[in-house]
Amino acid sequence: MSGMSTGADLGAIETLRRGVRHSPELTAGIRVTLALAVLASAGQVVVPIAVQQTLDKGIGAKGGPDVAFTLAAVAISAVAIVLTACSSYLMTSRLFTASERGLATLRTKAFRHVHDLPMLTQNTERRGALVSRVTSDVDQVSQFLVFGGLLFVVSVGQMLVATVVMAVYSWQLALVVWVCFAPLFLSIRWFQRKLSHAYTVVRQTVGALLSAVSEPVVGAAVVKAYAVEARTQQRIDAAVDANMAAQTQAQRFTVFSFSLGGISAGFANAGVLLVGVWLGTETGVDMTAGKVLAFAFLVTLFVGPVQMGTQILTDGQNAIASWRRVIGVLETPADLDDPGEAGSTLPRGPIDVRFDHVTFAYPGGRPVLHDVDLAIAAGRRVAVVGETGSGKSTIAKLLTRLMDPTEGAVLLDGTDLRQIRQESLRSSVVLVPQEGFLFDDTIAANARYGRLDASYDEIGRAADELGLGDWLAGLPRGLDTRAGQRGESLSAGERQLVALLRAQLADPDLLVLDEATSAVDPALEMRIGRALERLMAGRTSVTIAHRLSTAEAADEVVVVDAGRIVQRGPHSELVTQQGSVYDRLHRSWVAQQGIIDA
Amino acid sequence: MSGDRPSRRATTLDGFKVLWVAIKREPVLFTFSTIGSALFGVLTVADAWVLGWSTDHVLLPAFDGEDVGVDLMWAVLGLFVGVAILRAVGIVARRLGAGVMQFRMQAHTRRAVTRRYLALPMEWHQRHPTGELLSNANSDVEAAWSPIAPLPMAVGTVVMMVIAVIQMFAADVVLALVGLLVFPAVVAANLVYQRFSSPLMTRAQQLRAELSEVAHESFDGALVVKTLGREQEETDRFARKAAELRDVNIRAGRIRAAFDPALAALPNLGVLVVLLVGVARVGSGATVAGDVVTVAYLLTIVSFPIRSIGWLLGEFPRSVVGWRRVKAVLDTTGSLPYGDRRLTPSTRGARLVVEGLGFAYDPEQPLLRDVTFEAEPGRTVAVVGATAAGKSTLTTLLSRLVDPDRGAVTIDGTDLRDLAAGELATAVAVVPQSAFLFDDTVRDNITLGADLPDEDVWAALRTAQADGFVAALPDGLDTRLGERGTSLSGGQRQRISLARALVRRPRLLILDDATSAVDPEVEQRILAGLREVSTGSTSEGGSTSEGGSTSKGGATYAGPTLVVVAYRKATIGLADEVVHLADGEIRDRGTHAELLERNADYADLVNAYETEPEAVAE
Structure with a gap:
């Protein structure tokens, strides 16, 4: 997780403040929404007041029930109820709109920011975790804002209004109600902590369950071939049981905290009635039967919030945690700054490359490249070789500005990479990665990542240029053949071909190739080789080579060892330098291939 | 995939049928939670009655100046608190019972589904997408039993409504009729709400899945996106889905915003009508104030739980679809039949004979035709062929993940189909191209629970050239691997x-292109180790058992017979014999040198990669 801010150090209030700053839509018109919320909450006391008025002045009126008064009271109440309903509608729909708009913005910003993060950070974070930042984490915040948050605001509003009304009727009885509910309020935090812990355990067991259930599915061949069905079933059963136990435990806390609200209400009702009677008869306090009864209705306004309280607090805590994580992504610096308009634009045509005393170290790590000085003339074809871990792939990452050097500079046509506009850089320099990653779309759509507006004809022409025309024609639906998830409907070699087609459409001036190490079908391998050959024609190219053949075919070979360039020159020359690093690599290659022929 | 997908629309009746499955399975828990819920229902109504009773017997007399006895005061306290406590007991029984019932049903079903997965043959697995099978065991199970949670509450609410109505009638017929108008109105409003909102909920769920797919794919392909400068296009793609989800959520929110206040207002308006009518009736002496209070209070407290009926019905469509998918798996029968033969224990390599093998998923497109070859004990056979020549199909037949349509595979003279369950695994091991790791320690990933000493594990890691990186892992053999x-x-x-x-x-030992992702240099060292084993060098079966000089069956392990599927020339060089496979048929058999000489196709295939630079140079 190094490099990615988790936002864990943010307090709840600070999280809210920054959350709002990232999604200004959240607070748009918030005053009106809050005013409506006050109206909607206040409306909840209409019925208790109507009951009190009717009992005391309607039914209990001196000289028999007063229908006219009751009619007036009821009419006023009805209007109030309708107004309450309207303001409640407006409030809720405004809240939904503001939250969803704000969170869609937040999601999209965070998504974009993930792509702007340096590769370095992208790799240290698990992809799945990044995905959940822009999906489930945002959903969690959204759910809370529009359900829990709404309920919380309304509930607290209800309780406040109910308390005010109670205090107006009788502060003594209001006190009785509060005393009855006090133990519950005080224990909410305790319950909430327990609940929060219980749900953390539930989530952990769900993770274990998902993983156990995937074994007989994803690993079906292994489970069957090794006849470990019984063991697999045991592991699943254990995960299922653990999940059930954790769910039951969490349910237990939820239920107990929920049921306590009702018991408190029982005490409050009895207390209000008895104390009310005592106040009315034994003391000089102004008390009526209607007021006492109104309290019974007002107490119901307390029960709901208290019952939901623990759950809301737990959800709220989770939502804040999720929000923090999303903000964490947004506030992780994208330390590769695009100079934008101020930057320079590379002229088209073959590019010359210079590494000017470049040193690179991952943060807190030892340098993986030391003081590398290298010049590549425009149009040259260079192969970089070296053992695993020698630093050769770092050269590719620096060349394509996936990372910036710690010291020194990488210059293209004499301009520091950091001064070049991203847009210009990305159109002039193209990396063909080891694994040809494809999107779940057609081959044509995948190729268009190279040039967005490429027509079918242009894609077809590019394919012909690379000698891939007959391969495309042999596919079931040609350019419309779907690649499948991550391109898995195509073989590894075919994915490479599409990646090359994409690069051809992009028409770069500097081509950086990270050669694939996986073995593929030899016939395809040959095709890939030919296509590569044509792709490199007329361009400067730097290949991170894993193969002898690539090094042999290059104009020049650069040998990297332990982060330094130790040899340079054409293959034919290097191979004669006995005892050198290249000599050693060369011998090992020959040994691999010649094992039969020798 | 489409064949299994239930397309019928789910009706309410279907929903009850699914619930009936759960009730039959967990009758005690269902009864327990339903009684709890009924208790809650009865006592909620009783609460109103207590309030009414207290109004008539204590409150009003007291304020009229009558002397209310201490006994009655105690009765009020006892009634309120007693009812509240019993009601809490009802809540606990209802919610805990329903929760536990739901969790247990999930557990039952998950166990049953995964048992089917383990029993069903590989061929069935190959026909079903992984994602579908995973959701059958996870989200479909959850969906199927989601209505269990609101079920007892709904049942209890019905009980409560019935009692409330009776009590209202007992209090006052006219006031009760008013109440009778409110309840159906609330139920109807709930149903209408469900009808409007559930399609939106379903759509939102689907959009969330799509949004997640876009993010997953885009982050997976981050290198492509970044190096081609396609961040803005990707963001637009994501933003379009996010906006769609936002709009659906807002629409669902508006519907909710309209219905919630309406549902709350209905009983409130009912109370007002009751008050109005009540005043008139009290005036005419037809009823007393206490009864008016009771009816009004009943309306207030019973209206809210009515929502639970809506919640229950709302879960039905998801539940029915989920259950149908799960049921499709549970109802699938079939497994590989086993014989009762056992293999004679031996430490030598096995003799493998493949005789006239034919296999096809689709009769129109046979994957293997009349494949015949044999491998003598301790020998190595390389299977070479272009993509889709049938190499991987052959390995699945050799390890009996599937059975052939024609011909037979025999090991030491016994047809694989005659072997007892589990017997084949004692002698044959297959290493697939895509390695599957269990969410477990390194040690358990290797032993798979078998009781093997650590020396043996290290020896195997050494031959596989994995000892170096495993030793460097934070906890060595105890390091946890896999997803988490x-x-x-x-x-x-x-x-x-x-x-x-x-x-x-x-x-x-069958290696299906099992070292394709290994660095060629490292692969060389693995192959050297394997060759030592397979040539039967008497030195303890090569490095496999070095250090662990224990031996199988008392004799020395002489190494396996090897079948290797490979592309790399170096791997093929390991073989005593090469089987050249093309279009599901054997083209040629012989040593690598023989085939190179007499078989131009083979030479092209194997030499393609090595000759490529020369071709380029010309």
Whole structure:
């Protein structure tokens, strides 16, 4: 997780403040929404007041029930109820709109920011975790804002209004109600902590369950071939049981905290009635039967919030945690700054490359490249070789500005990479990665990542240029053949071909190739080789080579060892330098291939 | 996939049928929670009655100046608190019972589904997408039993409504009629709400899945996106889905915003009508104030739980669809039949004979036709062919993941189909191209629970060239691997998977392009180790058992017979014999040198990669 801010150090209030700053839509018109919320909450006391008025002045009126008064009271109440309903509608729909708009913005910003993060950070974070930042984490915040948050605001509003009304009727009885509910309020935090812990355990067991259930599915061949069905079933059963136990435990806390609200209400009702009677008869306090009864209705306004309280607090805590994580992504610096308009634009045509005393170290790590000085003339074809871990792939990452050097500079046509506009850089320099990653779309759509507006004809022409025309024609639906998830409907070699087609459409001036190490079908391998050959024609190219053949075919070979360039020159020359690093690599290659022929 | 997908619309009746399955399975819990819920219902109504009773017997008399006895005061306290406590007991029984019932049903179903997965043959697995099978065991199970949670509450609410109505009638017929108008109105409003909102909920769920797919794919392809400067286009793609989800959520929110206040207002308006009518009736002496209070209070407290009926019905469509999918798996029968033959224990390699093998998923497109070859004990056979020549199909037949349509595979003269269950695995180990790692420690990934000493595990890791990186892992053999543990590179995974096969000292080892992601140099060292084993060098079966000089069956392990599917020339060079496969048929058999000489197709295939630079140079 190094490099990615988790936002864990943010307090709840600070999280809210920054959350709002990232999604200004959240607070748009918030005053009106809050005013409506006050109206909607206040409306909840209409019925208790109507009951009190009717009992005391309607039914209990001196000289028999007063229908006219009751009619007036009821009419006023009805209007109030309708107004309450309207303001409640407006409030809720405004809240939904503001939250969803704000969170869609937040999601999209965070998504974009993930792509702007340096590769370095992208790799240290698990992809799945990044995905959940822009999906489930945002959903969690959204759910809370529009359900829990709404309920919380309304509930607290209800309780406040109910308390005010109670205090107006009788502060003594209001006190009785509060005393009855006090133990519950005080224990909410305790319950909430327990609940929060219980749900953390539930989530952990769900993770274990998902993983156990995937074994007989994803690993079906292994489970069957090794006849470990019984063991697999045991592991699943254990995960299922653990999940059930954790769910039951969490349910237990939820239920107990929920049921306590009702018991408190029982005490409050009895207390209000008895104390009310005592106040009315034994003391000089102004008390009526209607007021006492109104309290019974007002107490119901307390029960709901208290019952939901623990759950809301737990959800709220989770939502804040999720929000923090999303903000964490947004506030992780994208330390590769695009100079934008101020930057320079590379002229088209073959590019010359210079590494000017470049040193690179991952943060807190030892340098993986030391003081590398290298010049590549425009149009040259260079192969970089070296053992695993020698630093050769770092050269590719620096060349394509996936990372910036710690010291020194990488210059293209004499301009520091950091001064070049991203847009210009990305159109002039193209990396063909080891694994040809494809999107779940057609081959044509995948190729268009190279040039967005490429027509079918242009894609077809590019394919012909690379000698891939007959391969495309042999596919079931040609350019419309779907690649499948991550391109898995195509073989590894075919994915490479599409990646090359994409690069051809992009028409770069500097081509950086990270050669694939996986073995593929030899016939395809040959095709890939030919296509590569044509792709490199007329361009400067730097290949991170894993193969002898690539090094042999290059104009020049650069040998990297332990982060330094130790040899340079054409293959034919290097191979004669006995005892050198290249000599050693060369011998090992020959040994691999010649094992039969020798 | 489409064949299994239920397309029928789910009706309410279907929903009850699914629930009936759960009730039959957990009758005690259902009864317990329903009684709890009924208790809650009865006592909620009783609460209103207590209030009414207290109004008539204590409150009003007291305020009229009558002397209310201490006994009655105690009765009020006892009634209110007693009812509240019993009601809490009802809540606990209802919610805990329903929760536990739901969790248990999920557990039952998950166990049953995964048992089917383990029993069903490989062929069935191959026909079903992984994602579908995973959701059958996870989200579909959850969906199927989601209505259990609101079920007892709904049942209790019905009880409560019935009692409330009776009590209202007992209090006052006219006031009761008013109440009778409110309840159906609330139920109807709930149903209408469900009808409007559930399609939106379903759509939102679907959009969330799509949004997640876009993010997943885009982040997976981050290198492509970044190096081609396509961040803005990707963001637009994501933003379009996010906006769609936002709009659906807002629409669902507006519907909710309209219905919630309406549902709250209905009983409130009912109370007002009751008050109005009540005043008139009290005036005419038809009823007393207490009864008016009772009816009004009943309306207030019973209206809210009515929502639970809506919640229950709202879960039905999801539940029915989920259950149908789960049921489709549970109802699938079939498994590989086993014989009762056993293999004679031996430490030598096994003799493999493949005789006239034919196999096809689709009769129009046979994958293998009349494949015949044999491998003598301790020998190595390489299977070479272009993509889709049938190599991987052959390995699945050799390890009996599927059975042939024609011909037979025999090991030491016994047809694989005659072997007892589990017997084949004692002698044959297969290493697939895509290595599967369990969410478990390195050790358990290799032993798979078998009781093997650590020396053997290390020896196997050594031959697989995996000892170095495993030793460097934070907890060595105890390091957790898999999704929630340390992640390894593709080549490292393949090497762990290879060690898993080697540690069993198999008599037949099948490598299906099992080192494709391993660095060629490292692969060389693995192959050297394997060759030592397979040539039967008497030195303890090569490095496989070095250090662990224990031997299988008392004799020395002489290494396996090897069948290797490979592309790399160096791998093929290991073989005593090469089987050249093309379009599902054997084109040629012989040594590598023989085939190179007499078979131009083979030479092209094998030499393609090595000759490529020369071709380029010309």
